[in-house]
Amino acid sequence: MNRLNMATSDDTILRRLRHRTHEPIDSDVRVIGVDEWACSKGQGFGTILVDLGQGQVVDVLTEGSANALATWLAAHPGVTTISRGRQGESAEGARRVAPNATQVADRFHLTRSPREAVEQRRQEKRQLFQRIHQMKDGGMKVSQIAWQLGINRRRVEKWVWLKEPPERSPIQPRPRRVESFREYLREKWEQGCHHGRQLYAEIRQLTYVGCYSRLAKVLAPWRQAEPESTVTTTQPLLGVPVESPA
Numbered sequence: 001m002n003r004l005n006m007a008t009s010d011d012t013i014l015r016r017l018r019h020r021t022h023e024p025i026d027s028d029v030r031v032i033g034v035d036e037w038a039c040s041k042g043q044g045f046g047t048i049l050v051d052l053g054q055g056q057v058v059d060v061l062t063e064g065s066a067n068a069l070a071t072w073l074a075a076h077p078g079v080t081t082i083s084r085g086r087q088g089e090s091a092e093g094a095r096r097v098a099p100n101a102t103q104v105a106d107r108f109h110l111t112r113s114p115r116e117a118v119e120q121r122r123q124e125k126r127q128l129f130q131r132i133h134q135m136k137d138g139g140m141k142v143s144q145i146a147w148q149l150g151i152n153r154r155r156v157e158k159w160v161w162l163k164e165p166p167e168r169s170p171i172q173p174r175p176r177r178v179e180s181f182r183e184y185l186r187e188k189w190e191q192g193c194h195h196g197r198q199l200y201a202e203i204r205q206l207t208y209v210g211c212y213s214r215l216a217k218v219l220a221p222w223r224q225a226e227p228e229s230t231v232t233t234t235q236p237l238l239g240v241p242v243e244s245p246a
Helices: 010-020 066-074 088-097 107-137 142-149 153-159 178-190 196-205 212-224
Strands: 031-040 043-051 056-061 081-084 102-105 230-234 241-245
Touching (some): 010 056, 043 066, 056 066, 066 088, 107 153, 142 153, 178 196, 178 212, 196 212
Antiparallel strands (some): 031 043, 043 056
């Protein structure tokens, strides 16, 4: 609950869960969420069932087995989608009774899996780093370490001089919308730079990756708001400057 920014106690949650078990179950539930729950931390696991369409607990099973879930699903044949964690009991119970229902990973495990993959990759990197230094301390040459570990020699050359494995540099987001450069464009416009293609080239240098037409839409109201002015031209024969309407 703290992670979800919901201030409540363990006792309140358990009391609400037990209260829900005495309410009538909606037989028309179609999208169901399935997860484990325990009366005591780490002990006595059961199954909690939530109607994801209504956002309400519909039942709490005292068992966390595939048979318990299969029995419940058999009494609710209208279930078409099952959102669950990674526990195999839920998957087995759902396949047994509702083979045509779509099984999807719940949001918690969907975000947790990539995070665990990143942590695993980081741990493997640290182990490789330590292995390189052990081999170097044992008197092996860089070329020998690279050949034995099957990795790039340049990486070994770089890592043997480091005390900690290097962290990946964060990728800086590139502004893609022309609105990100509106302040810069306005400043250049007020300085007298009204040439669209020139402004386009400048913001491209500032990592803008959009098209020119989007820039033109930003500049159009500024062009319409310009006061009428005169433009100096030159007569081709006489070479005498004359004033003509803009």
